[in-house]
Amino acid sequence: MKANRPSDHHAVLIIGGGIGGIKAALDLSEARKDVILIDKSPAIGGVLTQLDRTFPTNNCDICTLSPNLSAGARQKHIDLMPLTQLTGVEGEAGNFTITLTTAPRYIDTEKCTACGLCLDKFPKYIRFTPGLDHRAPTCMRYPRVTPHAFSVKRDQCSDFETLASVCPAGAIIQGDKAKTRQLHVGAIIVAVGADVFSPEALDNYGYGKLPNVVTSLEYERIMSASGPTFGELQRPSDGCQPRRVAWIQCAGSRGQNKGEVSYCSSVCCMFALKEAIVTKERFKEDIETTIFYMDMRTFGKDYEMYYQRAKEDYHVRLKRCRPHSIIPADPDGALKISYVEDGFGTLEDETYDMVVLATGFRPSAESTGLAKVLGIELNDHCYARTGSFNPVATSRPGIYACGVFEAPKDIPETLVQASASACLAGKHLLPAATADSTEPVYPPEKDITGELPRIGVFVCDCGQNISGTVDVPDVVNYAGLLPHVVVSRSVGYGCSRESLDIIRKTIADKKLNRVVIGGCSPRTHESLFQDTLMQAGLNKYMLEIANIRDQNAWVHADRPEDATRKAKELIRMASAGVVESHPLIDHILELNQSALVIGGGVSGMNAALELAEQNYTVYLAEQAGELGGLARQIHRTIDGSDVPTYLSGLMGEVRAHKNIEVILNAVLVDHEGLPGMFKTGFQIAPQMYYRQIEHGVTILAVGAAPNRVDDYLLDKHEAVCTQMELGNLIHTAPDKVSDWENVVMIQCVGSRTPDNPNCSRICCQAAIKNALWLLDSNPDLNIYILYRDMRTYGFLEDYYLEARRRGVIFVRYTPESPPVVEAGGAGVHVTFNEPMLGMKLMVVADCLALSTGFKSDDESTEDLAKIFHLTRTGDGYFLEDHTKLKPVDMSVPGFFVAGTAHSPKNIGESITQAHAAAGRAITVLSRNLINMGASVAQVDKERCATCLVCVRACPYDVPFINEDRYSEIDPSKCHGCGTCASECPAQAIQLTRFEDRPMMAKLEGLLERKL
Amino acid sequence: MEEFDPVIVAYCCHYCAYTAADMAGSMRLGYPPGIKIIRVPCTGKVDPLHVMRALMDGADGVLIAGCLKGDCHFKNGNIKALKRTAYLKQWMDEIGIESERVEMVMMSAGMGKQFVRIVTDFLDNIRLLGPCPKNTNQQSNRILSELV
Amino acid sequence: MITAERKPLDEIASCIEPYNRILLVGCNECVTVCAAGGRKEVAMLSSALQMVSMKQGKTLSVVEMTLERQCDPEYVESLALHIDGVDAVVSMACGCGVQEIARRFGQVRVFPAVNTKFMGASERAGVWAERCQGCGDCLLGLTGGICPIARCSKRLMNGPCGGSGDGKCEISGEVDCAWHLIWERMKALGIEDRYEEVISAKDWRPARGGGPRKIIREDLQ
Incomplete structure (x- = not known):
């Protein structure tokens, strides 16, 4: 490829094909801007693709994400370059000249069908493993890898010619070479993420020596259906199902020792809770889960409730302490943890079958070099340095950072940053890039009038998602016997690129004019299959999808025979319905910009x-x-x-x-x-x-609104104020503040309570901010912060450490014994338990600041x-x-x-x-x-009795009786609800796509008794 | 005697109940396979005739599942469906079929758990009522032929 | 418009009980507009009757047709194609339509599926109310456009009677007193003085008093 691609000048370079980079690329492409997405690895997807389920929905997100990766129309704007790294940047925002170097793959991705033959014959030469798990499965990185192709490990391959000869597609290229190219882009988004910490360096936990000590990501892989044990929970030493599993939080994070980093990795508390919940969900009373933690940092939206659910509903044991070490307890692999729980003071010994180390993030190995190439600054922790008031803008204009490369964070926050950086990067592109020139072009639509129905039925197995429950071959055979069905076959993952190709080809070869997909929900996948029909020259409405996954295989997993029968019924219903479908045209309207x-x-x-x-x-x-x-x-x-x-x-x-x-x-x-x-x-x-x-x-x-409570003498004593009011006071009355001797702050006032169950997120940082600010002007001040969990996530941990270093005293309280506040002259007396000393203390405070946080x-x-x-x-x-x-x-x-x-x-x-x-x-x-879609009400003027029922029934006042004396419905105004159609006493109105004929045909198809 | 497995046609609104059903799937919450879902753009589109035909063609019960009151994507389609359900029940009474065989329920897209509970309860109730006329006949015919 | 209301299902079902094949005929005029006998109602009734039969262990076959207007012989003629294949006809039109079918096809039984109610107007969606009794001698010009014959329970020509209270008729709080309405309308029109004029006794011969009526337009014959 040369630098004269017409769109180069308008493109954005995105470095990193994890979820952040993918999201930024999708957003830009949806906004019709061109994207060059590079990733150093052979496939995109990042860490997300290795997770089993994600919090707080406990869903498999790859299912939701993967259709986007292969969505045809969007990819028109995305140039995907795996095995590629950035090696040079010149110029400025709006006009960067970049140099990209692509390593040889030795496999032509256009030709490779991922059949796996090369892998069978020469497993050593082919790259496909996740590469981070010593118990990794022999499978592709994840089931739907993009691009869907293998790559060759050249250095280990001794007999290239024999290897090349096994490939039936001729996709293996011996002479493949590294390529370097120069391109022009308007902006750059860096989304390289971070590495996952490998805890070998922490010798006290025995990782690498004790087989049953695993990292949280390895635990994810063990629990994952596509993982090394196919979703069976087995402890590595002997393959037995563990009965007691412990998680140790902050493994390698929030520490000062060898191999540790001082910051908080932000996500480990939540993923440990998630792993414990998912484990409990699956094994109920057969397993005990224990989490050892320092502070439970569930500060995100509704995360506190997730934490409470783990505790109350799933009975996850939570122990506040950081165990020093893990010791082998017996030769079979059991592990002993000795610990002193915070506030108890007695040493406990417990044995576990498996211990999971909640390992966090490390700056990726490439980040320093990449920062140098990009000319951007990194912070002390080697993450991108960005602005206080613009956390995705790096030190160099036109270059943005999103996701974990900026700071440790979870998926939603990564996606927010990805969308933000896509927005800001889009600003640097020339306006010409937003033209409509790159819309997908479809072949002209075939005229099928007068043709008899010729239906093709394509049944997905969706990995094990459908075929794990439904007998797919049986369903395929059955569908082949249905009326008008010309071809019936299974297509694996129907939404994958190669399956879509098969469907498109079959439509052409068998002269199909109607398609039935047996797969997942049309809610998520209809547009993808419609696109395939259009590419094959069929009207996109000649399609019916039978939802045999979400509404069948997934909900009847315990009754495989019934699920197979129901899959047949649903496909029979879909094919009866599709017979009655006919080509429709979408209604297009102008958009208010x-x-x-x-x-x-x-x-x-x-x-x-x-x-x-x-x-x-x-x-x-x-x-x-x-x-x-x-x-x-x-x-x-x-x-x-x-x-x-x-x-x-x-x-x-x-x-x-x-x-x-x-x-x-x-x-x-x-x-x-x-x-x-x-x-x-x-x-x-x-x-x-x-x-x-x-x-x-x-x-x-x-x-949101600042919260206010009727507690702790707030609004009743002048020495008591909210944290925000304290900030005001420090700013406006520095003299007053400098006279103080003792200041007490109480955290979680009005948050994490039954009335307002969530965490207000900002209070811990606000308290530390004010504490440090007070100490700037009054270094001798005694400050006591009474807290439940200090939630200084990410690099905010630095300020927590600084506050402790500068003498701020942090004392934990529990909701069961909260501090007691009494008026005492100009100040207030604050009494609280000191759990370390095991006694009550009283402080005469000149000021009591309450961290009241937010409420909606x-x-x-x-x-x-x-x-x-x-x-x-x-x-x-x-x-x-x-x-x-x-x-x-x-x-x-x-x-x-x-x-x-x-x-x-x-x-x-x-x-x-x-x-x-x-x-x-x-x-x-x-x-x-x-696009308003094609579902609109249409009036048969011969039947219309001008009764006005539709005129009165329409929620949008669209129908009217026209000069020719029948009801007229403007398709550009019709919202497609169908109310008029179901009320019309003359049966003169039909809602296209949901006419009486296909609706009745579906019913008949569904309820036909013979199978 | 073999236990009677009712067949339920559930007309589900695309914006709420159909999504809730998908969510029940992603949460792997099981419900009886007799629940057969037909997607409609709004419960306002559910024609009383289609409900009648469902019962006539062999469904033992029909569930119309729409959005919560005030949440209809098309303002008031769910309210119209609710009134239409009452009208259908009058027909059922006249025909001499238990009017409980047709019910309207309301839920939001996020209510996967509730979807499962609602459809399971409905099916259980229909199981108590026994098969709808068409199915009764088929069964009695079958018994007769076996006797012969 | 002529309004009608479907008969109770068991009444219809008992009429057709001896028959296995029926022709169910709707009308695309008045009874469609008042949602009693249009295409939709035909389909609903057809399904209901079939279900009743199923319950009885029988099979009923129904031919559904909806005519543009059942009270015109030309439209009714189109049923001739189907009439031999059925045992009876059920009409969902007003009485005019039922009679027209019966006249044309003397050899089969014809049953009404609706009760023809009145000539009325639709007050709002789903509500129809009586407005006219076809008295043959319209006096709406005298009464401010409100008919005392159709809307006064007693058909008084000079009302109201002592049963009028708060604007309602004594027969039901739901029924407006027609003469109260007439008075209010006259006030609004500024013709209260007309109210004092006594309307003379009505000649009922143009109504049904003179036997069945007929209208003839020589020029159109």
Whole structure:
């Protein structure tokens, strides 16, 4: 490939094909921008592909992710380069010249069908293992590897010619060489992630010597259906199922010893809880799970409830302590852990069959070299150094970092950063790149009028997902005998590239005019198979999908015979229905390319500004009389950055921007329309006049409210204030503060309680921020922080360490015995248990600061939820579409959420999510047309009795009786609900795709008694 | 005697119940295989005639599963379906078939667990009612032919 | 519009009990609009009757047809193709349609499946109310456009009677007193003085008093 590709100048280079890089690539491609995605390994997918289930949904995310990787239309914009590294960068933002070096694969990915013959014959020469597990399975890296091809280990291959001769596809290339090429890109996103720590260095845990000590990732592989034991939980020493499993947290993290790092890896508490829960779910009373931890850091959205569920519902044992070592207990492989639980003081000995080390992240080996090539700075821990108010921007303009390369974090936060960096990177591209020129081109549609139905039935086995329960060959044979079925066959993973190729080819070879897929849910995969039909020249509506996975194999796993019978019935129903299908045309409408941002705080303003910068019109509606939101009451961040200066700069930019209209005092009153063409009405105070805004997307950034409690003498004694008020006081009354001798802070006040069960996330850092700030001006001050778990995740741990070093005293309390506060003159007397000393202490505090955290702005989220039909969490935050994989999108298309309206977060995190929301919004706005689908009501004018039933029944007032005296329904206005069709007394209205004929045919097909 | 395994046709709204059913799948929550799901864009699309035909063609019960009140993607299709269910029950009474064979239920897309509970309870209830007329006949015919 | 309401199912079922094959005929005019006998109702009734038969261990075959208008002989003629194959006809049209089929096909039994109720208007979706009794001598010009014959329980020509209270008729709190409505309308029109004028006794001969009626337009014959 040469540097003169037409799209080079507009492309974004993404380094790293893990979930962050993939997400950024998908977002950019959805926004019609070109992407070059490179990864040093032979396949993309990253760590996610090795996980069995992910928290907090306990789903297999690869199932949700993989269809995106092979989605044809999007890939038009993505140039995937495995085995490729960046070796040079020159130029500046908007016009970088990059040098890429691709290692030889010795296999032509275009020809390789991953048949596995080479692997059978020469297992030593072929690369395919995960490469991190000494008990790795002989399989591809994960079942649906992309690209779907093997690679050759050249250095170990002694007889290349013989190897090449076994390949039936002729895909093995002996002379393959490293290639170097120069390209131009507008921006670069670095998503190389980090390495997983290997605990061999920690000799006290015996990893590598004791076979039953495994890392958490190895435990994932053991539990995984595609893992070395095919999902059987077996301890490595003897293959027996363990009865007692322990997890040791912070293995290699939060430490000062040899081989340890000082920061917190952020995700280990949650994945240990997840592994324990999944284990308990599977083995119930047959297994005991114990987690040894220092602080339980479940600070993410609804994670605290997950922790409580682990404790209350699954009876996971939780022991607060860091065991020193793991000792062999018997020759069979049992392990002994001796420990002193915090607050008990007695030494306990326990034996376990398996111990899992919760190992965290290490900066990847390549990061230092890569940073040098990129010319970006790294922080002290060798992760990317980024801005306080823009956590995805590196030190070099035009280069962005997302995911764990920026700091340890979980999948949703990685995805938020990926979307944010995609948004910011998109800014540097030339506008020409957003043209419509690269839309997929399909062959002309074949005219099938007059043809008899010729159905092809394709049944997926979906790995073991379907075939583990359903007898797929039996179903395939059965389907072959159904009326009009010309061909019936199984297709493995039907959604994989090669299966789609087979389907496309079969349509052509057998002159099929209708297709039935027996597979997973049409909700997730319909568009993919429709795309395949279109590529084969068939109308995309000549398709029916029988949901034999989600609604059959997965729910009837205990009754395989019934599941097989039901699969036949569902396929019979689908093929009866597809006989009655006919070609349809989608209705296309023009899209309104402007955005409504609700909420004028830091999140709302950042989202608005990003959209405006990329030339979209933005209406920024704020209920209050001024912009700024909660940030107006914050003076600095934990790293000392000045919030007021940042905020006034931001407000100035927003007010001055020609593409932003700020609407203050705006109260939301009504809303209608579809994604791409919404109409939202506001009443504007004080005159309360009505104004309607027309917009294509909506971003919700209404924030959360500072919590306040009626406890600990708050509002009753002048020495008691909230953490935020303390910040104000330090800023405005430094003299007063410098006279203090004792300050006490109480954490988790009004959070992690029955009323407000979640963690407010920001309080631990806020307390430490204020403590350090106080010590700056008053170094002799005694500060006591009374906490339940210190949740200084990631690099915030540095500040926790600094606070301890500078003499802040941290004392843990339990909810059962909270501190007691009594008035004592100008100060307050705070009494609390000191668990180390085992006695009660009393401090006379000049100031008591309560970390009251956040609560949702229940009133406004409730109003918004009602008007926009959005869903909320139990505690009143907006509930995103998918807690793991779609952390910014709401379930209603065209709605995105940013900032603390989603969940508690700090300023930097809010800004990132605002950028992500803007980026996600751009994926909608960059299209100038909206596809309304083909499901619309159609009137048979011969039958219409002009009875007005449809006119009265339509929720959108679309039908009317026209001059020719029959009911007319404008397809561009019809929403496709079908209410008119089911009420029409003359049976004159049919909803296309759901007409009476296919609906009845499906019923008959389903209920036919003979099998 | 062999236990009667009812056949239930469940018309599920794409936006809620169908998604909840998929979720039940991803959570691997089991329910009886007699539950057969037909996807509709909205329960407002469920034609009373299609329900009648389902019962006529051999279903022992029909479940109409839509969104929670106030959550309909199309404003009020679920409410219309609710009224239509009451109308259908009047027909059932007249025909002399237990009106409990047709029910409308409401749920959100996230309610995978509830989906399983609702469909299982419904099926159990139909099991107590016994087969619908068509199926009764088939069974009685079969018994007769065996006797002969 | 003529309104009708489906008969109880057991009544219809008992009519056709002796028969195995029936022709079920709807009408695409008034009874479609009032949701009593259009294509949808035909299909519903057909399914219901078949299920009743199934319960009795019988098989009923139903030919479903819906005519543009059952009260016109030309439309009814299209049933001729099917009539020999059936044992009886069930009509979902108003009485006019039932009679037209019976007239044309004298050799088969024809049963009504609906009760023809009244000439009325639809107040809103799903609600129809009586408005006209076809008295043959319209006096709506005198009564502000509200008919005392169709809407007063007593058909009073000079009302209201002593049973009128709070604007409602004494027979039911659901029924408006027609004369109260007439008075309110007259007030709104500023013609209260007309209310005092006594309307003379009605000549009922143009109504049913003169026997069955007929309209003839010579020019169209």
